[in-house]
Amino acid sequence: MAPTQQSPLDLAEGDPFGPHNLPYGVFATADEPERRRLGVRLGDHVLDVGAAAEALGSPYATLLARPNLNPLLAAGRTAWHDVRRALTAWVTIPSHRSSIEPLLHPLGDVTLHLPYEVADYVDFYASEHHATNVGRIFRPDGDALTPNWKHLPIGYHGRSGTIVVSGTDVVRPSGQRKAPADPAPVFGPSVKLDIEAEVGFVVGKPSGLGTPVALSDFPEHVFGLSLLNDWSARDIQAWEYVPLGPFLGKSFATSVSAWVTPLEALEAARTDPPVRDFALLPYLDDSAEEDKGGYDIRITVAVNGHVIAEPPFATMYWTAAQQLAQMTVNGASLRTGDLYGSGTVSGPEVHQRGSLLELTWNGRDPLELPEGKRTFLEDGDVVTMTAWAPGPDGTRVGLGEVSGRIVSAA
Amino acid sequence: MAPTQQSPLDLAEGDPFGPHNLPYGVFATADEPERRRLGVRLGDHVLDVGAAAEALGSPYATLLARPNLNPLLAAGRTAWHDVRRALTAWVTIPSHRSSIEPLLHPLGDVTLHLPYEVADYVDFYASEHHATNVGRIFRPDGDALTPNWKHLPIGYHGRSGTIVVSGTDVVRPSGQRKAPADPAPVFGPSVKLDIEAEVGFVVGKPSGLGTPVALSDFPEHVFGLSLLNDWSARDIQAWEYVPLGPFLGKSFATSVSAWVTPLEALEAARTDPPVRDFALLPYLDDSAEEDKGGYDIRITVAVNGHVIAEPPFATMYWTAAQQLAQMTVNGASLRTGDLYGSGTVSGPEVHQRGSLLELTWNGRDPLELPEGKRTFLEDGDVVTMTAWAPGPDGTRVGLGEVSGRIVSAA
Numbered sequence: 001m002a003p004t005q006q007s008p009l010d011l012a013e014g015d016p017f018g019p020h021n022l023p024y025g026v027f028a029t030a031d032e033p034e035r036r037r038l039g040v041r042l043g044d045h046v047l048d049v050g051a052a053a054e055a056l057g058s059p060y061a062t063l064l065a066r067p068n069l070n071p072l073l074a075a076g077r078t079a080w081h082d083v084r085r086a087l088t089a090w091v092t093i094p095s096h097r098s099s100i101e102p103l104l105h106p107l108g109d110v111t112l113h114l115p116y117e118v119a120d121y122v123d124f125y126a127s128e129h130h131a132t133n134v135g136r137i138f139r140p141d142g143d144a145l146t147p148n149w150k151h152l153p154i155g156y157h158g159r160s161g162t163i164v165v166s167g168t169d170v171v172r173p174s175g176q177r178k179a180p181a182d183p184a185p186v187f188g189p190s191v192k193l194d195i196e197a198e199v200g201f202v203v204g205k206p207s208g209l210g211t212p213v214a215l216s217d218f219p220e221h222v223f224g225l226s227l228l229n230d231w232s233a234r235d236i237q238a239w240e241y242v243p244l245g246p247f248l249g250k251s252f253a254t255s256v257s258a259w260v261t262p263l264e265a266l267e268a269a270r271t272d273p274p275v276r277d278f279a280l281l282p283y284l285d286d287s288a289e290e291d292k293g294g295y296d297i298r299i300t301v302a303v304n305g306h307v308i309a310e311p312p313f314a315t316m317y318w319t320a321a322q323q324l325a326q327m328t329v330n331g332a333s334l335r336t337g338d339l340y341g342s343g344t345v346s347g348p349e350v351h352q353r354g355s356l357l358e359l360t361w362n363g364r365d366p367l368e369l370p371e372g373k374r375t376f377l378e379d380g381d382v383v384t385m386t387a388w389a390p391g392p393d394g395t396r397v398g399l400g401e402v403s404g405r406i407v408s409a410a
Numbered sequence: 411m412a413p414t415q416q417s418p419l420d421l422a423e424g425d426p427f428g429p430h431n432l433p434y435g436v437f438a439t440a441d442e443p444e445r446r447r448l449g450v451r452l453g454d455h456v457l458d459v460g461a462a463a464e465a466l467g468s469p470y471a472t473l474l475a476r477p478n479l480n481p482l483l484a485a486g487r488t489a490w491h492d493v494r495r496a497l498t499a500w501v502t503i504p505s506h507r508s509s510i511e512p513l514l515h516p517l518g519d520v521t522l523h524l525p526y527e528v529a530d531y532v533d534f535y536a537s538e539h540h541a542t543n544v545g546r547i548f549r550p551d552g553d554a555l556t557p558n559w560k561h562l563p564i565g566y567h568g569r570s571g572t573i574v575v576s577g578t579d580v581v582r583p584s585g586q587r588k589a590p591a592d593p594a595p596v597f598g599p600s601v602k603l604d605i606e607a608e609v610g611f612v613v614g615k616p617s618g619l620g621t622p623v624a625l626s627d628f629p630e631h632v633f634g635l636s637l638l639n640d641w642s643a644r645d646i647q648a649w650e651y652v653p654l655g656p657f658l659g660k661s662f663a664t665s666v667s668a669w670v671t672p673l674e675a676l677e678a679a680r681t682d683p684p685v686r687d688f689a690l691l692p693y694l695d696d697s698a699e700e701d702k703g704g705y706d707i708r709i710t711v712a713v714n715g716h717v718i719a720e721p722p723f724a725t726m727y728w729t730a731a732q733q734l735a736q737m738t739v740n741g742a743s744l745r746t747g748d749l750y751g752s753g754t755v756s757g758p759e760v761h762q763r764g765s766l767l768e769l770t771w772n773g774r775d776p777l778e779l780p781e782g783k784r785t786f787l788e789d790g791d792v793v794t795m796t797a798w799a800p801g802p803d804g805t806r807v808g809l810g811e812v813s814g815r816i817v818s819a820a
Binding site: 120122125147148152154158160161162164184185210233240241242244248249253281282326327329331332334410 | 530556562567581620622651
């Protein structure tokens with residue numbers, strides 16, 4: 001007879017949210033919906049870490065009894081490591097079991113909130129396959145990549161005020177669009193509403209104005225990562241983006257997972273980025289072994305539960321460490337809560353493309369879903385991204401899902 | 411014999427910072443440098459409005475005894491009006507004089523801070539003269555304006571974490587640049603460091619995600635404005651900005667005045683924007699008289715005390731109300747503390763251009779300053795922008811200056 005699972009602490013072997021993972025989030029319970037608390041995910045439960053710290057007399061109780069992650073983010077790498085070590089002990093050492101068990105809430109019983117206050121949001125454009133596909137679609141007669149593409153990670157600022165937690169509905173945006181043949185722009189709900197499968201990196205420790213952050217200082221400043229869906233209205237974007245870049249085509253919503261996975265949980269997932277085509281300027285040169293900043297993260301994108309793509313993060317040309325160095329090389333400062341997106345993750349294969357723009361080749365090749373053809377998203381569609389990365393000793397580290405449902409235009 | 415000025419409340423007639431103006435700022439005194447307080451400027455003094463509200467038993471004491479403007483910004487238009495009416499009474503009614511006088515600090519004795527916490531920062535591109543000049547400089551063989559320019563106010567998000575208060579030194583940024591003839595990009599301090607003379611608008615009342623803000627709701631949401639200098643490294647910008655827009659060429663610093671002038675002080679400065687070349691889509695159509703959202707603001711730009719330009723804000727093609735409608739038409743929400751820049755203000759005349767890029771035609775025509783020729787800024791240069799607008803009864807409403815000194819690259 002199989003053993004009955006007695007406790008949320010007795011996870012199934014190989015659970016991607018086991019004690020080797022421990023991503024952070026913010027939750028509230030039904031009886032105290034206004035009281036936001038810091039938690040870590042363990043299997044299908046969330047541990048109230050502020051209450052646990054207090055129950056166990058932890059020196060981190062002040063840092064953890066907070067309504068969001070920002071104080072922990074600001075505390076820096078040594079604190080991140082020490083807190084993680086303490087949490088691991090709490091959920092694994094048998095003598096703590098009686099203290100910890102009552103502080104575990106089933107995920108189904110809690111509401112998850114945005115885990116941190118977002119400061120600035122930057123989005124990059126770091127997948128060579130994505131950029132090449134986009135270039136071919138929009139500039140079929142020119143070079144697919146712009147001349148700067150392999151010299152620097154291209155990025156731009158997005159709207160941090162419209163970053164929403166997974167599960168938040170996305171209202172279809174309205175705006176101007178104009179096809180090349182149209183005599184004048186028209187206004188209405190976007191007819192090319194798209195996704196972008198990305199990984200978002202969360203800055204913890206700030207940096208000073210005027211002081212660039214070196215490539216090797218990436219783990220001092222970046223706390224962790226999560227899945228990110230940079231919803232995009234392609235028709236609005238196409239008309240507005242010359243010459244100053246994307247604006248309303250992106251600013252209506254960006255969804256992030258409710259769970260931030262600390263980098264420390266992803267050590268086994270570190271990997272070499274693709275071979276560089278030529279030498280980079282010194283501030284971006286990651287040819288030294290210790291500077292190689294790729295992560296092997298396997299993303300799955302589903303629409304209404306039907307898998308449409310499996311973008312491999314390991315194929316990204318530019319790494320998160322290079323993006324951080326780029327973002328600050330001009331002296332721009334970092335703040336706790338800064339978030340930057342990797343850019344759409346697309347691999348070399350058709351089924352590895354991280355946007356409908358690429359998957360359907362701008363609508364030319366519709367996807368066949370059980371409920372019908374899709375070029376871009378329809379009202380009611382639910383997009384869910386999940387992912388995992390190799391963990392220690394053959395385990396998998398699950399990334400929290402990011403999901404959103406399209407609702408009709410206002 | 412001329413009367414001796416007995417009190418800071420006895421301002422010279424026509425003082426542009428008289429009781430008809432009352433811009434808000436945040437200051438600290440030398441003996442309590444960590445204690446930030448809300449103030450309004452009166453002549454060359456700042457009134458501690460939190461202390462004044464307490465001394466006079468005002469119902470606004472809670473709103474005003476704060477370290478920044480955000481709570482007042484969030485309170486909405488009725489509160490803005492009522493507080494302003496109270497302040498006006500405090501500084502003009504003789505019976506209040508003995509209470510108010512001790513709470514006035516000479517500007518020379520205080521440190522001014524950023525008056526509000528900036529949420530999102532957006533920069534527009536709304537001067538037809540500026541956009542035309544830039545187009546002619548960078549695309550001499552093409553149309554000066556992109557096809558979308560007269561259909562919508564073009565904008566993009568900037569970095570809110572590097573918005574600094576007037577008086578903050580600006581470190582010359584380093585970055586990649588590549589002239590068209592160069593075989594590869596080079597790295598180093600910017601050699602084309604420029605200014606952009608702008609007016610920045612400060613959002614008070616937030617709006618909900620998914621709900622556009624109509625043109626006519628501009629005064630419900632926007633609290634006031636200030637001068638803004640959007641420092642720009644033209645060489646970094648030129649290499650990086652295709653295809654996703656400006657990033658590091660702008661993100662190293664944006665300076666704003668320490669004083670926010672409430673819109674209510676600028677009623678007499680309201681003016682019609684330029685005649686539209688053709689009908690706009692309804693959400694941008696400001697042909698109704700009550701929707702005309704121009705402001706007659708006369709800006710002066712000086713380098714090291716030498717006036718180099720006088721950009722006229724009244725010539726802007728797109729108004730701040732249209733920019734707000736554009737920014738939210740896709741459902742993007744507003745937060746208290748959102749800031750948006752008008753874009754560089756340039757008039758039709760050469761001496762009305764708001765950037766060195768235009769004034770020197772990208773370095774071709776250096777300016778002659780007493781200390782030598784200038785194409786772009788040199789280390790040690792101090793750029794100061796001042797402005798005034800017509801006030802009631804022939805008065806002038808002064809806008810607080812925005813100033814910054816260039817220091818050499820790190």
